[in-house]
Amino acid sequence: MTVSDRLRELDVTLPGVATPAGAYVPAVRSGSLVFTAGQLPFVDGTLAATGKVGAEVTVDDAAGLARLCGLNALAAVDALVGIDSVVKVVKVTGFVASAPGFSQQPAVIDGVSALLGEVFGTEGAHARSAVGVAELPSGAPVEVEMVVEVR
Amino acid sequence: MTVSDRLRELDVTLPGVATPAGAYVPAVRSGSLVFTAGQLPFVDGTLAATGKVGAEVTVDDAAGLARLCGLNALAAVDALVGIDSVVKVVKVTGFVASAPGFSQQPAVIDGVSALLGEVFGTEGAHARSAVGVAELPSGAPVEVEMVVEVR
Amino acid sequence: MTVSDRLRELDVTLPGVATPAGAYVPAVRSGSLVFTAGQLPFVDGTLAATGKVGAEVTVDDAAGLARLCGLNALAAVDALVGIDSVVKVVKVTGFVASAPGFSQQPAVIDGVSALLGEVFGTEGAHARSAVGVAELPSGAPVEVEMVVEVR
Numbered sequence: 542m543t544v545s546d547r548l549r550e551l552d553v554t555l556p557g558v559a560t561p562a563g564a565y566v567p568a569v570r571s572g573s574l575v576f577t578a579g580q581l582p583f584v585d586g587t588l589a590a591t592g593k594v595g596a597e598v599t600v601d602d603a604a605g606l607a608r609l610c611g612l613n614a615l616a617a618v619d620a621l622v623g624i625d626s627v628v629k630v631v632k633v634t635g636f637v638a639s640a641p642g643f644s645q646q647p648a649v650i651d652g653v654s655a656l657l658g659e660v661f662g663t664e665g666a667h668a669r670s671a672v673g674v675a676e677l678p679s680g681a682p683v684e685v686e687m688v689v690e691v692r
Numbered sequence: 693m694t695v696s697d698r699l700r701e702l703d704v705t706l707p708g709v710a711t712p713a714g715a716y717v718p719a720v721r722s723g724s725l726v727f728t729a730g731q732l733p734f735v736d737g738t739l740a741a742t743g744k745v746g747a748e749v750t751v752d753d754a755a756g757l758a759r760l761c762g763l764n765a766l767a768a769v770d771a772l773v774g775i776d777s778v779v780k781v782v783k784v785t786g787f788v789a790s791a792p793g794f795s796q797q798p799a800v801i802d803g804v805s806a807l808l809g810e811v812f813g814t815e816g817a818h819a820r821s822a823v824g825v826a827e828l829p830s831g832a833p834v835e836v837e838m839v840v841e842v843r
Numbered sequence: 844m845t846v847s848d849r850l851r852e853l854d855v856t857l858p859g860v861a862t863p864a865g866a867y868v869p870a871v872r873s874g875s876l877v878f879t880a881g882q883l884p885f886v887d888g889t890l891a892a893t894g895k896v897g898a899e900v901t902v903d904d905a906a907g908l909a910r911l912c913g914l915n916a917l918a919a920v921d922a923l924v925g926i927d928s929v930v931k932v933v934k935v936t937g938f939v940a941s942a943p944g945f946s947q948q949p950a951v952i953d954g955v956s957a958l959l960g961e962v963f964g965t966e967g968a969h970a971r972s973a974v975g976v977a978e979l980p981s982g983a984p985v986e987v988e989m990v991v992e993v994r
Contacts (some may be wrong), residue, residue, distance in 0.1 A: 551993055561786075561971070562949035562973070563949040563950070563952060563953040563956055563971065563973070564953050564957055564960060565956050565968065565969050565970060565971035566937065566954035566969065566970060568932070568970050569932075569933050569934065569968070569969055569970045570715065570748060571876060571931070571933045571990075571992045572723070572875060572876075572992075573722065573723060573974050574722060574723075576933055576970045576990070577970055578926070578970040578971050578972060579971065579972030579973065581964040583885045585744065602737055629720070629722070630720075631720050631722045632720065632727040632865070633716065634972075636972075637827075638975075639826050639827040641826070641827070643827055644827055644828065644829055644831045645829070646716070646827070646828070646829050646832050647713035647829050648715040649715035650714060651714040651715050654714055654716050655715055655949045658715060658928065660766070666716065666717045666720070667716050667717065667720055668717060668718065668719050668720045668727045668728055668729040668837075669712070669716035669729050669730065669788075670714060670730030670785075670835065670837045671713070671714070671829055672730070672787045672824055672825050672827075672828060672829075672835060673789075673826050673827030673828060673829075674825055674826055674943055674974050674975055674977070675825070675826045675942040675943070675975050675976055676939075676943075676944070676946055676948070676970045676974075676975030677946065677948070677975060678947070678948050678949050678973055678974075678975075679945045679946050679973060680945055683948075684972065684974060686970075686972045688722075688727065689865065690722045690723075723874070724873065724874060725873060725874075732857065737990055740933075742992035752909050756947070767914045780871070780873070781871075782871050782873045782878055783878040784867065788980040789913075790977050792978075793978070794978055795978055795979065795980055795982045796980070797978070797980050798864035798865040798980050799980070800863065801865060802865040802866050803896055804929055805867050806866055808883070809866060816872070817867065817868045818867050818871055819867060819868060819870050819871045819879055819880040819988075820863070820865065820876045820880050820881065820883065821880060821881030821936075821938075821986065823881070823938045823976050823978075823979060823980075823986060824885035824977050824978030824979060824980075825976050825977055826976070826977045828990065829881075838879070839873075840875045841874075843881065
């Protein structure tokens with residue numbers, strides 16, 4: 542089963558590629574690696590939420606936003622090389638705009654990790670860092686970047 | 693001398709691999725690179741300390757915690773590919789949970805850089821970023837990830 | 844036209860390589876990738892500014908500082924492999940020391956992205972993450988690291 546087939550089975554449609562927030566591109570390939578830009582939880586060009594996780598945004602909602610970031614990252618990969626050329630996910634870095642004392646960043650970034658498991662199965666198992674940052678672009682609660690291996 | 697020999701000479705025993713804090717794996721290989729997950733200063737499954745560096749945690753103590761993160765990263769590499777297959781260390785990123793006004797992140801992350809120098813010699817010389825973040829998972833003072841080249 | 848030619852045409856002189864702030868090196872090559880260390884806006888060994896962006900440092904000034912970080916990163920690449928061996932820029936990560944509520948990190952990191960476009964043209968188009976962090980080494984307002992592909 543191709544990744545495209547699996548996305549259909551999951552009833553997941555990749556969104557349009559989010560417009561970069563500056564003078565850069567959504568993803569770049571070098572050899573067998575594709576590096577994505579940091580993705581925000583944009584839906585049709587609008588942030589799905591703003592605010593700090595642990596204050597204005599709950600952990601559950603933030604995990605959903607992390608999933609949106611992940612979909613945008615996969616859309617960036619798809620537009621560059623085609624999603625079916627992904628061999629495996631290598632690395633995910635998740636930045637969580639965190640209210641003071643909020644320390645459940647892993648539960649937030651599990652939103653994107655779960656997505657990658659659903660879509661890629663064992664090939665979706667990735668190394669991951671989750672950190673809590675002070676501020677993110679446009680007040681986004683979450684930003685996610687990834688590195689994937691392609692054929 | 694192999695890396696294993698050198699670890700014995702240094703009387704350094706790699707710990708067991710720390711259980712990931714979420715739906716991911718401790719390290720992934722792609723080609724000749726291994727990317728580790730962000731490692732916290734876990735010792736036998738418990739964080740060795742919590743709190744912000746520059747407030748509850750001193751720089752010296754934080755450097756020791758960064759070294760623990762580094763040992764956990766090497767353990768993750770060892771479990772995946774065997775530590776003796778490491779050719780060199782490529783990149784280290786260190787996130788330091790920083791009290792307001794604390795700006796000695798490099799002195800903290802020197803804890804892991806020194807470890808890599810002891811273990812790998814000149815092949816341990818790595819590019820590095822050290823940044824001060826608002827919050828880390830479970831209140832950890834330090835998180836370290838690395839990229840190594842393997843044969 | 845080589846990259847060196849283009850730098851001359853732009854009247855851009857790469858600075859001397861900034862001394863690492865700790866026990867690491869400015870850049871490491873692995874295969875066809877060069878990873879730089881996180882670069883601060885040093886000019887001749889002194890930070891060009893300190894403070895938080897959105898408070899003591901304006902967005903425009905911070906974008907200029909990000910450009911300085913980028914020049915230091917290119918100097919690190921040049922010293923390691925020669926700037927003319929760069930095939931393309933792959934990834935940029937920009938950390939912006941952000942005052943509470945400051946969310947224009949992309950406008951800051953555009954300072955380095957614009958530099959890369961001037962120097963490398965279409966081969967300078969990179970994936971990028973921009974995040975707002977609590978504190979940076981020595982009170983720097985901006986830190987930038989990059990990954991480039993070399994021949």
